Amino acid sequence: MEFASVSVRCSMSIAMFVLMMSASLEAMAEAGTTSSASLAKVKRERVTCNSRRSRCFMRYVTCPVECPQVKPKDPKAKACYLDCYTPKCEAVCRKRKPNCSGMGAACYDPRFVGGDNIVFYFHGRSEEHYALVSDTDLQVNARFIGLRPVGRSRDFTWIQALGLLFGPHTFTLEAARAETWSDDIDRLRFSYDGTSVTLPESPDSEWSSSGDEIKLERTASKNSVTLIVQEALELYVSVVPITEEDDRIHSYGIPRNDSFAHLEVQFRFFGLSPRVDGVLGRTYRADFENPAKPGVEMAVVGGEDRYRTSSLLSSDCAACVFAPGDDKEVSFLRQYAMLSCTSGVADGIGMVCRK
Ligand SMILES: *[C@@H]1O[C@H](CO)[C@@H](O)[C@H](O)[C@H]1NC(C)=O
Ligand SMILES: *[C@@H]1O[C@H](CO)[C@@H](O)[C@H](O)[C@H]1NC(C)=O
Numbered sequence: 001m002e003f004a005s006v007s008v009r010c011s012m013s014i015a016m017f018v019l020m021m022s023a024s025l026e027a028m029a030e031a032g033t034t035s036s037a038s039l040a041k042v043k044r045e046r047v048t049c050n051s052r053r054s055r056c057f058m059r060y061v062t063c064p065v066e067c068p069q070v071k072p073k074d075p076k077a078k079a080c081y082l083d084c085y086t087p088k089c090e091a092v093c094r095k096r097k098p099n100c101s102g103m104g105a106a107c108y109d110p111r112f113v114g115g116d117n118i119v120f121y122f123h124g125r126s127e128e129h130y131a132l133v134s135d136t137d138l139q140v141n142a143r144f145i146g147l148r149p150v151g152r153s154r155d156f157t158w159i160q161a162l163g164l165l166f167g168p169h170t171f172t173l174e175a176a177r178a179e180t181w182s183d184d185i186d187r188l189r190f191s192y193d194g195t196s197v198t199l200p201e202s203p204d205s206e207w208s209s210s211g212d213e214i215k216l217e218r219t220a221s222k223n224s225v226t227l228i229v230q231e232a233l234e235l236y237v238s239v240v241p242i243t244e245e246d247d248r249i250h251s252y253g254i255p256r257n258d259s260f261a262h263l264e265v266q267f268r269f270f271g272l273s274p275r276v277d278g279v280l281g282r283t284y285r286a287d288f289e290n291p292a293k294p295g296v297e298m299a300v301v302g303g304e305d306r307y308r309t310s311s312l313l314s315s316d317c318a319a320c321v322f323a324p325g326d327d328k329e330v331s332f333l334r335q336y337a338m339l340s341c342t343s344g345v346a347d348g349i350g351m352v353c354r355k
Pocket of ligand 2: 256257
């Protein structure tokens with residue numbers, strides 16, 4: 001029976017890519033040749049997924065001509081990407097930075113693009129924490145920073161830090177305060193299970209936890225990374241300041257002694273359960289009806305009281321469903337989700353099948 005091979009665990013650990021690089025490609029890369037003339041000659045890499053659960057397991061897929069490399073030297077170039085968790089086993093081109101207009105984005109004063117592709121704002125308050133995603137085995141909180149100009153009725157807010165809980169582990173990712181912004185200074189700070197993580201400032205540096213539950217890769221030498229949580233999510237992150245232009249356009253009233261360095265993020269989820277909640281998470285539920293209607297400009301959604309957590313790494317919000325160690329339920333949900341996706345049964349659970 002076909003489902004027998006589709007099982008519960010869907011290891012992301014070593015999953016991502018096996019690269020087949022020729023010696024000539026490496027030589028070219030070292031020489032830093034990225035002009036379009038030489039790009040035409042860049043060998044198209046081949047990618048695969050190392051997870052037995054993936055449809056792409058050990059199937060070698062050649063990268064598209066438009067994006068021959070998984071990690072192009074040119075930070076603006078699109079990269080070759082193979083999604084191990086969709087039934088289609090096809091390499092596509094994508095930027096390695098968050099796309100603030102793409103599904104799962106949270107950028108600016110936070111402006112979200114939901115799993116239903118609807119754009120909405122969630123304001124919250126400065127110096128508070130909110131659950132962006134709360135699922136049975138994954139919680140992602142955000143810390144907001146911001147300010148309230150005189151005469152305004154609410155805070156202007158931005159996401160300064162993310163706190164992740166998955167199984168028994170925690171991970172934090174923060175934008176360090178910058179009085180004045182400089183592109184030459186890296187402002188990213190990380191911690192895993194309470195210990196800070198150092199990631200050298202080079203465009204290809206990587207770090208993995210000892211059990212490979214989590215992997216961090218720089219996508220530029222400073223201020224941009226991809227974070228991969230095994231079986232759960234992939235997160236593209238950049239740190240950016242409030243520019244003088246933003247400040248002027250929106251009349252934020254940013255003080256001279258703080259650039260309000262904050263995060264731009266884009267999530268991709270691999271196995272959300274039907275119970276998923278959170279400011280962003282709930283928009284991935286098949287039965288979710290977004291109070292923000294498509295086409296409505298500046299649609300603001302509420303729920304501050306339902307999603308507020310007491311710290312960056314707690315899951316105590318009113319709507320939170322995080323319950324690690326509840327293995328039976330989790331594995332059931334995962335299996336169910338995988339089955340409904342890979343068997344093409346539409347929508348019952350659905351999330352996994354969405355892009
Ligand atoms: C970002 O996402 C939007 C919506 O999916 C898409 O139209 C746009 O082309 C993407 N931008 C880039 C640079 O990939
Ligand atoms: C930054 O400037 C504001 C006034 O513009 C002041 O209230 C605040 O204390 C200053 N903060 C720091 C950290 O110097």
